[in-house]
């Protein structure tokens with residue numbers, strides 16, 4: 001079975017006996033990090049996961065297109081082996097409404113995988129993987145999900161606190177409202193003085 005809808009090569013670890021081990025990894029490790037760094041996307045509340053490995057190289061997947069994960073928080077561990085390329089590129093965190101918007105210059109960065117090292121990021125942090133140009137790269141992914149977060153998301157007021165563009169729109173509306181109010185107050189002041 002394919003590890004996800006985009007990668008062809010790899011395996012779903014939950015299907016080969018690693019489900020409870022990965023669940024424990026999420027409960028004992030990811031949740032605690034998430035409580036501190038990702039409180040805006042469910043924090044400590046992860047209650048399910050999708051765990052898989054992906055393989056890149058000759059006769060395997062070469063690269064991974066731009067996407068968001070079906071997760072609140074993703075753990076990505078580089079298991080090796082020896083390879084060149086395969087850098088991850090990131091382009092800012094976005095909700096469904098803004099997922100196709102341009103990234104700001106400060107949201108653009110790349111990360112080079114190092115065997116034995118891991119990164120953790122929000123699932124809605126748009127990203128992709130550059131071509132693995134030589135050797136073989138294998139990474140373990142743990143997509144951590146929160147049912148509570150997904151339920152609450154349905155009832156928010158249209159602004160996601162974790163989406164860069166929602167926050168920008170909110171700030172712009174606030175600035176507009178303040179300057180409109182100021183304009184009206186100044187107008188009133190002018191008439192009173194006359």
Ligand SMILES: O=C(O)CCC(=O)C(=O)O
Nearest residue numbers: 054064069076129139141
């Ligand atoms: O190839 C990688 O390191 C990233 C994989 C990824 O983003 C994913 O499977 O969701």
Ligand SMILES: [Fe+2]
Nearest residue numbers: 067068069127
């Ligand atoms: Fe991903």
